[in-house]
Amino acid sequence: xxxxxLAVDIGNTNITMGLLDPNRxxxxxxxxxxxxxxLGTWRIRTEVGRTADEHFGALRDFLAWHGCEVSEVQGVVLxxxxxxxxxxxxxxxxxxxxxxxxxxxxxxxxxxRNAYQPPEAVGADRLVNxxxxxxxxxxxxxxxxxxTATTFDAIDADGTYLGGAIAPGITTxxxxxxxxTAQLPRVALTQPPCAIGRTTTESIQSGLLFGxxxxxxxxxxxxxxxxxxxxxxxxxxxxxxxxxPLAGVVDAINPDLTLLGLGIxxxxxxxxxxx
Numbered sequence: 720x721x722x723x724x725l726a727v728d729i730g731n732t733n734i735t736m737g738l739l740d741p742n743r744x745x746x747x748x749x750x751x752x753x754x755x756x757x758l759g760t761w762r763i764r765t766e767v768g769r770t771a772d773e774h775f776g777a778l779r780d781f782l783a784w785h786g787c788e789v790s791e792v793q794g795v796v797l798x799x800x801x802x803x804x805x806x807x808x809x810x811x812x813x814x815x816x817x818x819x820x821x822x823x824x825x826x827x828x829x830x831x832r833n834a835y836q837p838p839e840a841v842g843a844d845r846l847v848n849x850x851x852x853x854x855x856x857x858x859x860x861x862x863x864x865x866x867t868a869t870t871f872d873a874i875d876a877d878g879t880y881l882g883g884a885i886a887p888g889i890t891t892x893x894x895x896x897x898x899x900t901a902q903l904p905r906v907a908l909t910q911p912p913c914a915i916g917r918t919t920t921e922s923i924q925s926g927l928l929f930g931x932x933x934x935x936x937x938x939x940x941x942x943x944x945x946x947x948x949x950x951x952x953x954x955x956x957x958x959x960x961x962x963x964p965l966a967g968v969v970d971a972i973n974p975d976l977t978l979l980g981l982g983i984x985x986x987x988x989x990x991x992x993x994x
Contacts, residue, residue: 723791724755725778725816726981727808728844729765729799731867732890733957736761736778737978738785741794744986747854753990754854755982757975759785762957767803771811778811795820796985798843798977821985823847829984832879841882844977845872849880851980852953856971859946861939863969864976865956867891869931871938873946884938889931889958896923908961928962935966 726737737760744753761781782789795812797820799805805822812820823829823846825839831850835841848862849872862872865888872883887895889908897905906923914929916922943950954963955976963969973979 721791722793723787724794724985725792726978727797728977729801729804731800732765733762734765736781738787739982749857750854752854752983753986754979755986757978771807771814775811775815792816794818794985796981798823798847800842821988823984834879835882845870847977847980849874850983851976853878854983856951856953860951860953861942863935863954865958865962873942875946886934889927893927931962932965936968939968
């Protein structure tokens with residue numbers, strides 16, 4: 720019977736899940752650490768009130784889509800910024816997969832020095848991204864994650880996670896603009912034909928898209944000045960493919976960075992357990 724690993728990234732807006740094959744590992748280009756092969760991903764809306772049983776119902780459809788039996792999932796690794804759902808998915812792992820979830824937190828030794836103060840205050844997903852970026856792309860590097868918040872994370876040449884910057888996510892800003900104004904509509908987050916909007920919709924799209932491009936360029940420039948030479952910039956998150964190409968400062972776009980980081984951490988922990 721095939722063995723599968725379930726990786727879960729619980730965010731404020733979406734829960735992203737990945738199905739990995741831990742028996743088919745590929746070496747990370749910059750470290751040779753093992754990384755389980757990612758077989759598929761799925762994303763559902765974050766709903767705090769849903770039970771473990773309800774989440775499993777949705778998860779079962781994802782597994783079936785990839786031809787995976789429930790009994791094949793023998794490992795669960797997760798990071799979360801929504802504490803109530805951390806508990807729910809820990810229960811799900813026990814109840815339906817018969818295993819303890821490996822919950823990644825800032826308090827664990829993740830093989831990367833955490834210089835944030837206090838160390839446990841940094842979101843686990845940001846540390847997971849840092850681990851993945853270090854192994855897949857090398858250091859020094861900057862990770863830009865386009866999620867509910869747009870986060871910028873810096874890893875220096877020694878592989879130390881230094882910290883970063885946090886800004887409202889572009890969808891968060893767009894929704895706030897719609898909610899807080901009487902006459903501005905909700906718009907699709909697509910690139911307008913030019914910066915000078917000829918309609919209200921184009922004007923909002925210009926302010927959001929090109930405004931966030933400016934945000935990315937400015938913060939990346941400041942981070943690079945502080946980190947020194949040879950910095951690589953990796954973008955991830957749901958809107959990375961929309962904004963990153965416009966900024967012209969991103970070296971790689973990897974929408975699966977967090978899930979791959981979870982896979983790397985699970986493989987490292989599993990290897991240490993067998994050592």
